[in-house]
Amino acid sequence: MQKVLVAIPGDEVWIQEVTAGTKPFRELVGGPLDCIQLGGGFILYCNQDGSMKDLPVNPHFAQGIIKGPFVITKTEQEGKDAGLDEEDVQFVMKTFIRT
Template sequence: MDMNDNRTIRIMVFEPGRAPYTTMLEDSLEHRQELVGGDIECIPLPCETVLCCNASGKLTGLPENRQYGPDTLHGTFFLYGDTPEGRGVSLTDEQIAMYQEYFPQPVPAAVSFEVRSAADMKEFMNLMFGKGWDMDTGAGEDMEAGR
């Protein structure tokens, strides 16, 4: 087997609830899939970096990991360097330093509301679905008007 089939590259791994760390990865599809626990999806990032994550992490219920723009990444993902030819290469120290702070922890859901009574429940439903939400029929005022 020639050496090009089994290149080892320096990557940065992000696991749910853990600080990112760097490690060496044998750059093959099998090893990438093993690391993210399933089919991979690759997202190009700034500075010649690629993010590799589990393509169906959200659907399969993997734990929330990091925020990426408006999206939450689920399950383990990793970053590696990219070349114009599209081959994975080791991350540089600069890339690693840059991405150390790039992905914030997931933001908790915007509405946190403690429900203690039926009145609270009604207020919560109003917050979530707008005024006039009918808990018994599960319909809002607007839908009623259409009858």
């Protein structure tokens, strides 16, 4: 299990434990994944069809416009999702999340 940050429009931001693989991310964002590299190994997954489906703008993301839910995790050097530790969560909240 790994910890990820989940942000859904109209809801609070929270940390959730998920199993490895892309299936939990697809379920959380409600569709096919779009992957945005945020730097430092941090990855944002959002719904690839968010604009086409006219999903609501997610007010939680402070670095641009994301439509619909998104998940932020961190990858290892090999590119595998590693999840977030407590220090990562604090960095993500400070850097990428609008409160």
